[in-house]
Structure formats: structure tokens, C-alpha cells
Amino acid sequence: MEDFPLEVEVEDCSSCGEVMDVSALPPYTNVQCPSCGEHSHVKCQIGAYSIISRQGVGGMSLVFAARDQTLGRKVAIKLLNEDYSRDTKRIEEFEKEAKITALISHPNVVRVYTVGQAFNRYYIAMELVDGDSLEQLMQKQGKLCEDMITRLAIEIVEGLKAAHTEGLIHRDMKPGNVLIDSNGHAKIVDFGLALMTSGGKAIADEIWATPYYVPPETLQLREEDLRSDIYALGASLYHALSGMAPFTTETRSTTELLKIKTDVPRLGKVTSDVSPFLSEVIDKAMAFDADDRFQSYEEFLAALRQVEMYFRTGNEPEELSEPTKSRRGQRQLKSSSVLIAVAVVVTALIIGVVTLMTTDTTPEKVKTPVVVGGEPAEDPGIDEEAMHVLIAAELRIAQTFLTQGKYMSAHERYLKLAKNKAVESETMYWTGMRSAISAWLGGESQNARDALREILKLQAQSGREELSTVDKKLQKAMVRLLGLKSIPLEQVSQLNDDLDIMILFASALKEWDQGRWQNAEILFLTLKQAKTDSDQAGLEYYKQMSDAYLADLKLLSPLKEGFDPKTVEQAKEDLVDVLSARNNLKTKGRAPFNTLQWQRQINAKIKHIEAKQQRAILESKEQRENAVKYWAMAKSNALRALKQHDFERVVKELKKVKAISEDDKAWRSSILYLTENAVALYKSTSVALEGKSADFVVKRLDGMVEYEKLLGAKPEGLLVGVEDREKLLAWRDLSPYTMIDLHKKISIVQLSEDEKNQRREQLIAYTWLTGLEAKARSGAESLADASPTFSKRWKACMEAVN
Numbered sequence: 001m002e003d004f005p006l007e008v009e010v011e012d013c014s015s016c017g018e019v020m021d022v023s024a025l026p027p028y029t030n031v032q033c034p035s036c037g038e039h040s041h042v043k044c045q046i047g048a049y050s051i052i053s054r055q056g057v058g059g060m061s062l063v064f065a066a067r068d069q070t071l072g073r074k075v076a077i078k079l080l081n082e083d084y085s086r087d088t089k090r091i092e093e094f095e096k097e098a099k100i101t102a103l104i105s106h107p108n109v110v111r112v113y114t115v116g117q118a119f120n121r122y123y124i125a126m127e128l129v130d131g132d133s134l135e136q137l138m139q140k141q142g143k144l145c146e147d148m149i150t151r152l153a154i155e156i157v158e159g160l161k162a163a164h165t166e167g168l169i170h171r172d173m174k175p176g177n178v179l180i181d182s183n184g185h186a187k188i189v190d191f192g193l194a195l196m197t198s199g200g201k202a203i204a205d206e207i208w209a210t211p212y213y214v215p216p217e218t219l220q221l222r223e224e225d226l227r228s229d230i231y232a233l234g235a236s237l238y239h240a241l242s243g244m245a246p247f248t249t250e251t252r253s254t255t256e257l258l259k260i261k262t263d264v265p266r267l268g269k270v271t272s273d274v275s276p277f278l279s280e281v282i283d284k285a286m287a288f289d290a291d292d293r294f295q296s297y298e299e300f301l302a303a304l305r306q307v308e309m310y311f312r313t314g315n316e317p318e319e320l321s322e323p324t325k326s327r328r329g330q331r332q333l334k335s336s337s338v339l340i341a342v343a344v345v346v347t348a349l350i351i352g353v354v355t356l357m358t359t360d361t362t363p364e365k366v367k368t369p370v371v372v373g374g375e376p377a378e379d380p381g382i383d384e385e386a387m388h389v390l391i392a393a394e395l396r397i398a399q400t401f402l403t404q405g406k407y408m409s410a411h412e413r414y415l416k417l418a419k420n421k422a423v424e425s426e427t428m429y430w431t432g433m434r435s436a437i438s439a440w441l442g443g444e445s446q447n448a449r450d451a452l453r454e455i456l457k458l459q460a461q462s463g464r465e466e467l468s469t470v471d472k473k474l475q476k477a478m479v480r481l482l483g484l485k486s487i488p489l490e491q492v493s494q495l496n497d498d499l500d501i502m503i504l505f506a507s508a509l510k511e512w513d514q515g516r517w518q519n520a521e522i523l524f525l526t527l528k529q530a531k532t533d534s535d536q537a538g539l540e541y542y543k544q545m546s547d548a549y550l551a552d553l554k555l556l557s558p559l560k561e562g563f564d565p566k567t568v569e570q571a572k573e574d575l576v577d578v579l580s581a582r583n584n585l586k587t588k589g590r591a592p593f594n595t596l597q598w599q600r601q602i603n604a605k606i607k608h609i610e611a612k613q614q615r616a617i618l619e620s621k622e623q624r625e626n627a628v629k630y631w632a633m634a635k636s637n638a639l640r641a642l643k644q645h646d647f648e649r650v651v652k653e654l655k656k657v658k659a660i661s662e663d664d665k666a667w668r669s670s671i672l673y674l675t676e677n678a679v680a681l682y683k684s685t686s687v688a689l690e691g692k693s694a695d696f697v698v699k700r701l702d703g704m705v706e707y708e709k710l711l712g713a714k715p716e717g718l719l720v721g722v723e724d725r726e727k728l729l730a731w732r733d734l735s736p737y738t739m740i741d742l743h744k745k746i747s748i749v750q751l752s753e754d755e756k757n758q759r760r761e762q763l764i765a766y767t768w769l770t771g772l773e774a775k776a777r778s779g780a781e782s783l784a785d786a787s788p789t790f791s792k793r794w795k796a797c798m799e800a801v802n
Contacts, residue, residue: 011042027079027119028054028064046077046123047116060084060094065128068113075113076128085121098124100191103166108159110179110189129189130182134240135175143243145600146274147311152178153237154304155186160233161297163191164226171224173232174213175239182615184608212245216261216288219254227290230300234285234293241282242271262288268446273593276445276514277317277484278307314515316484391423398434403541407442407588411435415451419458429455429474430499433506436481440509441545443589448513452478470499477503481510486519495530498538504530505542508549513590517553517560524550548586555581556591563602568613571606578602630657631664638671645701645732645770647675647682666800673797677765682715682731684759685739688746689713696745699735736770739763757787764794 011022018035020042025031027043028051044051049066055076056063061084064077084090095115101124102112111127134152138144156178163170170177170191177190215231217224239245246264251257264286268279281303287293294300306317398413414435418428432455439448456478459471467475480487487507495501508523524546532539559581565571582595634657641649654672659665689712696710698720707729709721717730743763748756760783768776784791 013038014040026082027051027062027121043119046079046118047114047125049075049077049125051077060090066125068125074128075125076110078124078126079118080122082121091122094122094124100166100168101126103168104159104163106159106162108155108186108188109162110187126189127187129179129187131180133176134178134180134186134236137180138175138240138243141600141604143271143273144240145597145604146241146278147308147597147601148184148604149237149240150278150304150308150311152180152186153233154301154308156188156233157297157301157304159186159188160226160229161301163188164229164297169224169226170229170232171218172210173229173236174210175236178236182611211251211257212239212247214257215290216258217290219258219261225290226297227293227295230285230293230297231287231290234282238267238282238286241274241278242267244270246286266446268449272443272445272589273596275307275310276449277310279446281307310515316486316514316516391417391420391427395431398431398438402434402438402441407438408444408447411438411442411444411447411451414438415454418451418455425459425462426468426470426474428458429471429478430502433474433478433502436478437502437506437509440506440513440589441587443587443592445513445589448509449482452482456482473499473503477506481506484514486514486516487511487523489519489522489526492523493526498532501527501530501532501539501542505546508546512549515590515594517556521550521553545587549591552585552587552591555584556594559598560594563598563605565602565605565609568606568609571602571609575599575602575606624660627658628660631660635664635668642671642675642769647678647732647769650675651679663800666796670797670800673793674765674769674801677762678769681739681759681762681766682717684762685742685746686713686715686717689718689742694745696742697738698729699738700729701733701735703735736767736772739766739770740772740775757783757790761787761790 011020012018013020013033013036015038016033016036018033020031020033022029022031022042025042027046028041029043030039031042032039041051046064046066048069050069052065052067052074054062055065061081062079064079066075066077067073068075080090080094084094098112098115101110105111110129113125113127115122115124117123132140156173160170160173168191170188172190173188177188179187179189181187213232213235215224215228217228235246247260249256249260251260266279267274267282268276274282281300284303285293285300294303303317309315310317394413394417398410398417401407401410401413412435414431417423418431418435423431432451435451435455436448439445439451456475459475480491487510492500492504492507495504504523504527508520508527511517511523512520527546528543530539530543559578563571563574565574578595578598582592582599585591585595634653638650638653641647641653651672654668654675659668689710691712693709693711695708698707698710698718700706707720707722707727711719711721711726713719714728717728718734720727720729740763743759748759751759760779764776764779764783767773767779780790780794784794
């Protein structure tokens with residue numbers, strides 16, 4: 001592209017008028033005048049827009065806040081930087097962004113108003129969003145609460161859906177391209193990398209995206225479609241919810257990035273602050289294979305709305321329409337698929353193991369070294385009896401960790417033992433269940449669910465064809481615990497043995513973790529009534545932990561109704577209540593998570609209230625400045641109309657604004673009093689003279705013309721005769737002497753005394769306004785003797801206007 005022609009651009013210093021050459025400076029540069037030394041911004045006018053402030057700087061452009069000089073609204077100006085303004089391809093892309101965004105009309109997509117060129121640069125004028133980007137919000141607050149992110153996610157998907165309806169994919173979804181307005185609503189910006197699709201698909205000719213959020217198919221230069229934007233949004237939400245990017249590497253190698261993206265940890269693995277329902281939605285959106293993601297925005301929205309409904313009502317979401325896929329490109333094993341057969345084992349073994357776990361008997365010393373979590377069955381030096389002793393020892397270690405409150409250590413021990421090929425089927429199920437219980441007690445619900453899946457997967461891979469009664473009971477319980485639906489009391493209330501008691505406790509933990517506290521309370525209370533003839537120590541432990549959860553429920557129940565503080569002080573009182581409750585909690589997981597969510601909500605409310613107060617202060621200041629400006633304009637117009645005797649206009653000008661200072665208020669009130677009386681005089685005169693004619697000399701205000709015939713009056717003025725024609729002479733063009741003479745002729749005999757005084761007051765006001773102040777004072781003194789109330793009004797009026 002040819003260089004722009006060199007033009008000399010000059011601006012005058014706002015302080016001293018010195019002419020400054022600003023040709024080489026970028027827009028909105030702060031310069032110092034070489035003459036007077038004062039600082040000012042130059043090149044502030046972009047087309048019809050006046051720059052107010054700089055908003056941000058990107059790789060290709062600068063963004064300013066500006067005011068539309070025509071419509072008076074604030075806008076955002078996106079200005080292509082100087083280098084790219086000389087690049088034909090970038091100019092075309094910049095114009096394409098404007099056209100693409102203008103195609104979309106949706107409340108969750110920033111609107112484009114116009115495009116143009118100024119200072120040899122191209123610009124886009126668009127909607128100015130008063131608020132932070134999602135990225136800025138993450139930088140300020142770290143992890144963001146899941147209910148807010150779910151609501152924003154729904155709005156973002158709605159915006160992307162609107163874009164897709166126009167045949168567009170965004171291709172650069174990231175936290176920085178989502179703005180949050182002052183009402184907390186999301187707006188998508190920056191369609192600079194967007195593509196028009198053909199049949200819903202498109203292929204880019206270059207990779208230009210943010211590594212954390214870019215979908216795998218973009219890195220491979222394969223076809224992209226709406227599922228690519230779903231991946232990028234999923235990765236952005238992952239970052240917002242966990243407080244960390246999906247990975248930390250700084251590599252720019254597409255090969256390395258692709259490898260990393262196959263092994264991104266599930267959201268539930270990196271944070272315990274997110275419900276399993278939302279975690280599964282995010283995991284599915286981020287599936288490595290596009291076929292494993294949501295296949296439409298409708299499907300994505302349905303899943304998000306189920307989660308949103310769960311946050312509002314506590315009703316469980318339905319199962320996702322397709323299994324959630326891991327980002328390794330593999331399906332997770334669904335619990336409903338585990339319809340397997342396993343070998344029959346000796347029931348006495350599991351009973352013996354349970355007994356060893358809950359008693360103080362020290363296991364017999366074994367000569368063969370114990371390898372925790374290893375595979376002792378593969379060592380031919382260990383016989384079956386020794387193996388049973390080793391298993392019992394491992395169970396005692398896990399149980400010790402559990403009773404000491406080292407829940408995750410217990411979880412790992414139980415799980416390693418369950419995965420040990422030496423243990424029988426029933427022991428595998430039993431230790432797997434204990435592993436899940438330990439994880440729930442430790443507040444790591446995702447680990448609990450992973451443990452259950454792992455056990456079901458191991459059993460499915462074992463190839464056994466028959467199930468024992470114990471196997472069936474445990475397997476059925478695990479499938480139920482993995483489901484999203486609530487566990488009814490009748491399914492777990494038959495407590496025939498210790499196994500039923502353990503399943504009941506696990507079910508109560510699952511209900512508690514998923515926020516169904518009322519159901520959990522019923523299950524915990526049921527367990528407290530349970531009895532056993534064998535594992536008394538185990539039952540007492542379950543009852544002890546049930547008491548802890550019930551105590552936390554009592555502590556949190558007054559708080560779970562939510563918070564709606566109207567002031568910062570009220571919000572801080574709510575915060576004290578939440579923090580006090582949190583410090584007294586006895587359990588981990590859902591209870592601390594809820595208090596943390598409430599704390600974040602209240603802190604967000606405090607920020608919202610403070611921001612609202614700040615906006616109110618700024619708006620009040622702006623309103624005051626505008627009021628001063630409008631008053632000055634109205635007063636100027638009113639003074640001009642007074643000189644022209646256009647009293648009706650004076651009334652109109654002064655009534656549409658309010659005065660600011662006390663002196664101005666008094667002046668406005670007095671001038672309105674005088675002019676309203678003058679207008680009332682016009683009206684009473686037109687009524688008195690309507691349809692009446694007489695030989696009467698009527699003079700104009702300018703004294704140039706006299707009329708000798710009065711033909712009557714209308715609300716607009718007098719009717720006079722001119723060469724056998726009727727002419728309307730406006731009241732403002734009438735000589736005040738003529739008005740005074742007219743009222744000497746108009747009979748007021750039929751009027752009451754109050755009406756006569758009112759007519760006199762109108763004439764006095766008119767006389768004063770038309771410059772006959774001596775006559776006005778004389779008439780006022782006369783009327784003051786007859787009307788003390790008029791005397792007070794007139795005195796106050798004269799003090800204000802003189």
C-alpha cells in the first residue's frame with residue numbers, strides 16, 4: 001500500500017494559543033506547550049467523536065472512550081495502530097471485523113455504530129461498556145464464584161449463538177474478550193479473528209490465538225466450527241472457576257501445545273470450590289475431540305441452565321445428554337455400564353478384614369517385607385495366610401489415618417489397597433467405598449467419584465461372570481452414589497448389617513456434598529438410630545461424624561436463605577456472620593465451600609454497592625455540571641425574551657430548568673411571578689375585548705405605526721383595522737402605554753374586590769417588566785395599602801430582581 005501523503009497538522013495551545021505542530025504525534029497525546037509550559041491532550045477529535053480517555057492497548061489497535069458530538073452518548077473508539085494502518089491485509093481485516101460485528105444484533109454482543117478514518121488511521125466506533133473484562137475481574141478476585149460464572153456463561157453462549165446464526169465463529173474467545181457491564185451482564189467483543197462459515201465450518205489460513213484457550217483443531221489448521229468456540233469458552237470458564245489457566249507452559253510450539261491439551265486435568269481435580277455438575281459441563285466443553293463436546297449451542301445452554309436451576313432450587317440436573325469426555329480423548333466409564341459378573345469369594349474373609357480394621361489386635365509379624373500399595377500376590381514367597389495379615393495391616397493403617405482426620409491419606413491407602421490384585425472382589429468393593437467416604441470427609445468430592453469409577457472399572461476389567469450378594473449390594477450402591485439424582489431414604493434405610501450402615505453414611509455424605517442438606521439431615525439422623533452387634537467402633541465413628549455434619553447444618557441454616565444487604569454496613573454485618581460460622585465448622589467440603597461462596601457473594605455485593613455509590617457521586621457531579629450549564633442557557637434565553645416583551649417564552653424557558661444558587665432561585669421565582677402575571681393580563685384583556693370594537697389609538701412598541709381602529713382581541717394579541725382589513729398585533733409588539741390606556745377603558749365594575757386587586761397586580765407586573773418602573777412602584781404602593789399579602793410578595797420580588 002502507498003504511504004499516506006505527508007500532511008502538517010497543527011493545534012493551538014488551549015492556554016496561550018501557541019500553534020503547535022502535532023503531525024508526528026499519535027492521537028490523544030499529552031504534550032507540553034513550548035511557549036507556556038502547560039500540558040494538554042492533542043488530536044482528540046476522531047471524526048464525530050471527541051476522545052475522553054484511553055481505555056486499553058492491544059496487539060493491533062488502541063481503544064479510547066469518546067463522546068459522540070452529535071448524539072451526546074459515550075462510545076468506544078477502536079483505532080488501528082499506525083503500522084497496521086499501512087498494511088492492506090490488516091486494514092481489510094479491521095474493516096471485516098466492523099462488518100461482521102455489525103451483522104449481530106444481540107444484547108450480549110457489543111454493538112458497532114460506524115467505521116471511519118482519522119489521522120491516516122482506520123477506526124471503529126462501538127458501544128462503550130462501563131465495566132471490567134472477565135480477565136480483569138479474575139485478576140482482581142482470583143477464583144470467581146460458580147453461580148456468577150454460570151450466569152455469565154449462559155449470556156456468552158447466547159451471544160455466540162446469535163453470531164453463529166449469522167454464519168460466524170468468533171475464534172478468539174478468552175476472558176479478555178468478555179466485558180461485564182455495570183449491571184453485571186456479559187458482552188462479547190473483538191471479532192477480529194472471526195470467520196464466515198460455509199456449511200457451519202471454516203478453515204483459517206493462519207494461527208493467531210491465545211494458547212491457553214485455542215482449540216486443538218485450530219492448532220492443526222483443520223476445519224473449525226461452533227464447537228471450536230465452545231472449547232475456547234470452556235477453557236476460559238475453567239480459568240475463571242479454578243483461578244488458574246488450564247496449563248502453565250509458555251511454549252509456542254503447536255506440537256507441544258497439542259500434547260499438553262490431551263492431558264489437561266479435569267476441573268474437579270484442580271479445585272474443590274466447583275460443584276460436580278458444573279465441573280462436568282466444563283470438562284465436556286473442553287473435550288480434546290470436537291465430537292466429544294457439546295454439538296450445538298442449544299445443548300450447551302440446556303446443560304448450563306440445569307446447573308443454574310440447581311444453584312437456585314437445589315434440584316439436581318439431569319444426566320448430560322452425552323457422556324462427559326476427558327481431554328485425553330477417552331470416554332470416562334459410566335456407572336450404568338457396569339453390569340458385570342465377578343467370582344464368588346469367601347464371605348468370612350471380608351468379615352475378618354473388617355474385624356481386624358476396627359479392633360486393637362496387632363497383626364502377627366510377617367517376615368516378608370510389607371510394600372504398601374504394591375503387588376505382594378505376585379511374590380511367590382508370600383502365602384495366602386500371610387497375604388491376609390498384610391491386607392489387615394494395610395486396613396489398620398488406613399483406618400488410623402481416618403480416625404486421626406487425615407482423610408486424604410486414608411483415601412489414598414484404601415484406594416491403593418482396592419487396586420491391589422491380591423485382594424478379593426468383596427474387599428476391593430469395600431475398600432473402594434471406604435476410599436470414597438474418606439475423600440468426601442476430606443472435602444474432595446471429585447476424588448470420591450473418581451475412586452468409585454475406578455473400582456467399577458477394575459471390576460469390569462476382571463472378567464468375572466458371577467456376583468456375590470455383597471458384591472451386588474456394593475456395586476449397586478456405587479452406581480447410585482455416582483448418579484446426580486437424590487438418594488431416597490427408602491433405598492438405604494433397611495439396616496440389616498454393617499455394610500448397610502456404611503452405604504447409608506456414604507449416601508448421606510453424597511447428599512451433603514451435592515447441597516441437598518435436607519435429605520442429608522434425614523440420612524444422618526437415621527444413621528444415629530442404627531444399631532449393630534459386630535462393628536460397634538465403626539458405627540460410633542459414623543455417628544460421631546454425623547453429629548459433626550448436623551452441627552454444621554444447624555450453624556449454617558440461618559445463612560442459607562441468602563443475603564440482600566442494601567448498605568455496605570449491612571453487608572459487613574452479614575460477612576461477620578459468615579466468617580464466624582466458617583471458623584466454627586467441624587466438617588470439610590460443602591460447608592466451607594458454601595461459606596466461601598457466601599463470602600465472595602457478599603464481597604461482590606460490597607463492591608457493587610460501593611461502585612454504585614461512586615457512580616452516584618459521579619453522576620451527581622455530572623448532573624450538577626449539566627444543571628449549571630442548562631440553567632445558564634435558560635437564564636440567557638429568558639433575559640433575551642424579557643427584552644423582547646415575549647413573556648410567554650420567559651415562562652417556558654424558566655419552568656424547564658431549576659436554578660442552582662439561592663440567589664438564582666430567588667431571581668427565577670420572582671421573574672416567574674412577574675411574567676406569569678403579565679401573561680395573565682394578556683388573557684384577561686383578550687377576554688374583556690373579545691368581539692368588541694371601538695375607535696381607539698393603538699401604538700406599536702417601536703412607535704413607528706399607529707392604528708386608529710380597535711376590532712377586538714384574541715389570546716395572541718389585539719385585532720386592529722388597517723385600510724378596511726383586520727390585522728393581529730401580537731402582545732409583545734404592543735406599546736405598554738397602549739395597554740395601560742386600554743385598562744383605563746375596560747370596565748371592572750362587575751369584578752369582585754379580590755378580582756380587581758388581582759387585575760391591578762397583573763398590570764403592575766406588566767408595567768415593571770416593560771420598563772415603566774416608576775409607574776409600577778406607584779401602583780404597587782397604592783395596592784400595598786389595600787392588600788398586605790401583595791405588599792409582602794412585591795417587596796420580596798423587588799429584593800430578588802434588583
